[in-house]
Amino acid sequence: MSRISKDQVKHVAHLARLAVTEEEAELLTEQLDKIIGFAEELNELDTDNVEPTTHVLELKNILRKDEVRNSVSVDEAMKNAPSERDGQFKVPNILE
Amino acid sequence: MSILDKKISELHQLLHTKELSVTDIVDATFDRIHQVDGKVKAFLTLNEEYSRIKAKQLDEKLVSGADRGLLFGMPIGIKDNIVTKGIRTTCASRILENFEPIYDATVVERLNQADTITIGKLNMDEFAMGSSNENSGFHPTHNPWDLSCVPGGSSGASAASVSAGEVLFSLGSDTGGSIRQPAAFCGVVGLKPTYGLVSRYGLVAFASSLDQIGPVTRNVEDNAYLLQAIAGNDPMDSTSAKVDIPDYLASFTGDVKGLKIAVPKEYLGEGVEPGVKERVMEALRILEGLGATWEEVSLPHSRYALATYYLLSSSEASANLSRFDGVRYGLRSDNSENLIEMYKQSRSEGFGEEVKRRIMLGTFALSSGYYDAYYKKAQKVRTLIKEDFTNIFEKYDVIIGPTTPSASFKCGSMTKDPLTMYMNDILTIPVNLAGVPAISVPCGFSDGLPIGLQIIGKHFDESTIYRVAHAFEQATDHHTEKPKL
Numbered sequence: 001m002s003r004i005s006k007d008q009v010k011h012v013a014h015l016a017r018l019a020v021t022e023e024e025a026e027l028l029t030e031q032l033d034k035i036i037g038f039a040e041e042l043n044e045l046d047t048d049n050v051e052p053t054t055h056v057l058e059l060k061n062i063l064r065k066d067e068v069r070n071s072v073s074v075d076e077a078m079k080n081a082p083s084e085r086d087g088q089f090k091v092p093n094i095l096e
Numbered sequence: 097m098s099i100l101d102k103k104i105s106e107l108h109q110l111l112h113t114k115e116l117s118v119t120d121i122v123d124a125t126f127d128r129i130h131q132v133d134g135k136v137k138a139f140l141t142l143n144e145e146y147s148r149i150k151a152k153q154l155d156e157k158l159v160s161g162a163d164r165g166l167l168f169g170m171p172i173g174i175k176d177n178i179v180t181k182g183i184r185t186t187c188a189s190r191i192l193e194n195f196e197p198i199y200d201a202t203v204v205e206r207l208n209q210a211d212t213i214t215i216g217k218l219n220m221d222e223f224a225m226g227s228s229n230e231n232s233g234f235h236p237t238h239n240p241w242d243l244s245c246v247p248g249g250s251s252g253a254s255a256a257s258v259s260a261g262e263v264l265f266s267l268g269s270d271t272g273g274s275i276r277q278p279a280a281f282c283g284v285v286g287l288k289p290t291y292g293l294v295s296r297y298g299l300v301a302f303a304s305s306l307d308q309i310g311p312v313t314r315n316v317e318d319n320a321y322l323l324q325a326i327a328g329n330d331p332m333d334s335t336s337a338k339v340d341i342p343d344y345l346a347s348f349t350g351d352v353k354g355l356k357i358a359v360p361k362e363y364l365g366e367g368v369e370p371g372v373k374e375r376v377m378e379a380l381r382i383l384e385g386l387g388a389t390w391e392e393v394s395l396p397h398s399r400y401a402l403a404t405y406y407l408l409s410s411s412e413a414s415a416n417l418s419r420f421d422g423v424r425y426g427l428r429s430d431n432s433e434n435l436i437e438m439y440k441q442s443r444s445e446g447f448g449e450e451v452k453r454r455i456m457l458g459t460f461a462l463s464s465g466y467y468d469a470y471y472k473k474a475q476k477v478r479t480l481i482k483e484d485f486t487n488i489f490e491k492y493d494v495i496i497g498p499t500t501p502s503a504s505f506k507c508g509s510m511t512k513d514p515l516t517m518y519m520n521d522i523l524t525i526p527v528n529l530a531g532v533p534a535i536s537v538p539c540g541f542s543d544g545l546p547i548g549l550q551i552i553g554k555h556f557d558e559s560t561i562y563r564v565a566h567a568f569e570q571a572t573d574h575h576t577e578k579p580k581l
Contacts, residue, residue, distance in 0.1 A: 004460065016414060016459040017421070018452055019440040028456055031514060035457060038515060039403040039470060042477050052475030053482055055305055055335070056531030057292045062334040076198045080425035089423050094435045 003036045004029060099124050100261050101578070104170055104318050107264075111158060111169055118158065118169035118213070122151040125171045125215055129262045132581045136260045137237050138253035140176050141184045142216040147171070150213050157211075165211030166325050172207060173257045173266035176217040177224055178309065179298040180204055183214065187300050188232040189222045191420050191427045191446025201298020202333065203267060203309050203326045210325040215263055219253035222448045223417065224274055224302045226250050227520040230511055231450045238507070239282060240579040241545055245504040248278030248520075254312045255282035260581055265313040265322055269299055271306045272405050273499075273524025276536035279312055280499035280548020283538045283577065285319045285565070286312045288524075290556045291531035292337035294323075295330030301416040303409035304335070306528045315575050316537065316566040320344035323558065339556050347559040352567045353387030356492045362398040363497030363523055363550075371542025372498045379539045379549045380496065382571050383564070390496070395484040400477050401526040402518060406454075407461050407474035408529075413451075414458030420446065453514065478529050485530040489554045494564055498523060499536040499548030523550065533558050537565045538574040546574075 006029045013020045013028075020028065074087045083090040099107070099121060110116035126144055133139055154169050174180060177187045179197035181204075186192045200208070207214070221231035229237040229252030237253040239245040240260040247256035251268030255278035258266050268275040270288035279286025287310045294309045301307060311322035324344050330336045359380065364373055380390050422428035422442030429441035447455070461470040488495060500520060510517045527534045532555055539549035549568070553561040569575050 008460075009456070012456055012460045012463060015463060016455050017418070017436070017439040017443055018447075018455065019437075019444040028453065031453060032457060032460065034515060035406065036460070036470075039407055039474075042400055042403050042407075042473050045397075045400065045477060045480065047473065047476035047480070050476040050479050052472055053478040054475060056482065056529075057335065057337055059292075059335060059337075064331060072198065077424075079198055080195055082422060082426070082428035091423055092433060092435050092438050096434070 002029070003033050098261065100128055100264065103315060104167065104264070104321050107170065108168065118151040118154040119148070121169055122147050122171060122213060125263060129215070132260050133262060135238060135243055135581060136240055136256050136262070137235055138218055138257035138260065138262060139173070139216045140186060140188065140219050140234060143183055143214055147213050147215055154211060154213070165209055167207065167210040167212045167321060170212050170265070171215045171263050172212045173215055173218045173254065173263040174204065175220055175251050175254050175266070175268050177220060177269060177300040178203060178267060179300065180214060180217065183217060185217065187223050188220045188234055189446065189448065189451070190233045191443070193427065195425055199298065202295035202330045204298065206326050218257055218266060221250035221252070222451050223300070223413070224250040224269055224271055225413070225450050225454055227273070227277060227517055228507070228510065229253065230507065231448055233448050236507060239504050240581055241283065242504070244506055245545065246281065246507050248281035248504065250274040251312065252278045255279050255284050255286060258282070258284045258312050258314055259579060261578065265311060265318055267309055268312050269307055269309050270528065271303050271409060272528050273521040275310045275312060276499050276524050276534060276548065276550060277520060279536040281504040281546065283546030283574070283579070284312055284314055285316055285535065285537050285575070286310065287319055287323060287535045287558070287561070288527065288533060289323065289327065289558060290533040292335055293327050293339070293533070293556065293558070295333040295336050297330055297332035303412035304416065305412060306409055316562060316569050317345070317348065319535070320347070320562050337556070342559050344559060344562055347562040348566045349563060350567050350570060352383060352564055355383070355388035355494070355564065357383065357388055357390035358393040358488045358492035358495045359390050360395045360398065360495060360497055361392050362395055367519070367522070368498060368501045369503070369542065372500070372502060372547055375540040375542065375547045376496070376498050376549060379568060383568060386567055386571060393488055393492070395488065395526065397477065397480045397484050398526055401481055401529055402522055404474045404477045404481065405521070405525040405529060406457065406518065407470050408478065410454040410458035411461045411471050412458070414455045414462065417451070417455055450514070481526055482530045485526070485532055493560055495552040497550050499550040500524070503542045503545035503547055527552055531555065533561060535561050535565050537569060538577070539572070540574055
């Protein structure tokens with residue numbers, strides 16, 4: 001039984017904001033199925049009473065003083081913009 | 097012997113006695129690059145004009161007797177996922193082909209304070225995803241020991257450029273072995289520091305809970321110099337640890353008497369080539385001869401590290417790489433009429449195959465209905481892997497094994513099946529999951545290709561790693577071998 005279907009791959013691609021062709025979806029289905037199948041070996045381990053590790057260092061709530069500091073200028077922020085107008089990022093239509 | 101074969105301490109002596117100028121060093125560096133980089137293809141961007149100006153400025157400093165930084169006048173190559181103000185930074189991805197950062201990464205700032213010269217930016221697997229440099233969006237880098245072989249990855253060019261004598265040293269980044277595996281393949285010294293020792297501010301994020309920047313050098317002493325310059329807390333990176341930074345150069349006592357070495361049986365088991373095992377056993381005998389003792393131990397969850405790593409790193413990557421949307425920087429596709437299509441087209445045109453595959457895997461593992469089964473499960477197994485290391489380090493000072501199961505391989509020989517390529521990192525990945533530091537040092541050859549010895553230490557105990565690596569280096573001459581180019 002396959003672990004992931006082509007339709008699921010297309011759905012995940014949409015969530016990931018990737019455009020995939022039919023051929024790409026097919027290849028990805030096959031490859032992801034294999035990788036996920038490999039990952040399922042983790043199920044051999046009983047982890048019911050194991051805490052998850054999100055981070056290896058014991059750091060908690062790293063805070064800094066809420067002070068006003070210089071930030072990036074508009075010119076700098078726009079330096080790498082693919083498209084801009086009047087110091088703002090320009091994007092295609094959002095509303096139809 | 098070329099001036100580029102000398103150690104930092106030797107070059108500093110020559111600068112001090114005025115037998116050499118910084119301009120001489122920079123000239124020799126670019127001569128070498130122009131001579132061999134057509135074959136090695138390590139650099140994506142050269143910073144030649146600036147480097148020559150900076151060399152002159154430093155020479156003036158030399159004459160005036162002004163204070164000199166720790167790495168005064170030393171030429172360095174920087175992996176192209178570390179941002180450099182005004183110098184193109186691509187992550188070897190088409191999506192960032194023309195990206196010019198507006199700030200320096202903290203490590204780059206610290207290097208500038210140490211008076212290094214940024215010679216250029218080094219090729220890599222796109223967004224640090226890969227083990228051969230063949231995933232670069234521009235061109236592959238070649239192994240200086242055999243140009244038909246890969247240099248490893250993802251910091252393949254960081255290792256190849258140092259091995260080829262193009263730069264004295266370089267910075268790489270290591271998420272699952274990306275400094276150590278190429279260092280092993282190219283016969284150089286590469287350290288992945290403890291997670292949190294070196295600031296990640298300005299390192300383009302791949303998997304934030306695993307990424308670490310680290311030094312790649314031709315010998316252990318230079319490695320310690322470079323780490324000394326970049327280590328230490330940074331308020332700009334909230335995961336940066338607040339620890340005292342020791343004097344790493346003080347660790348070169350040459351003394352390993354009484355050192356307790358653990359050798360995991362899982363690191364010398366099935367899948368590890370005989371040529372690799374032999375070199376590691378030789379290395380253990382050498383350390384034994386110097387007064388260390390070793391015992392076989394077990395890291396029982398090692399075999400689950402690879403799957404754990406691919407689930408966690410891909411999940412984190414899928415979130416981190418969502419910033420590349422074609423709006424604020426990077427490539428934007430012209431082939432779209434609305435915003436969602438623009439996102440999709442820009443990302444699909446800009447990212448390479450492996451990057452897309454990992455974004456897909458990560459998005460799947462984090463998606464509704466699968467999160468607990470894959471992502472959370474992997475986080476729990478990560479705890480078990482981390483505990484394996486904690487248990488061993490209660491009784492032993494270091495863990496030693498090979499860096500990789502085999503020596504370098506032919507370009508194109510592993511690109512068909514992603515899983516086969518992933519196996520390269522099977523001995524380096526557990527270290528990232530546990531957050532501990534580890535170095536790869538040259539320990540000989542197998543069929544003419546270099547082999548790396550991996551020395552793993554306790555959290556924030558880089559000093560012991562350096563002490564052992566240096567003692568081993570002094571007892572052997574592997575690090576003096578150079579590729580013929």
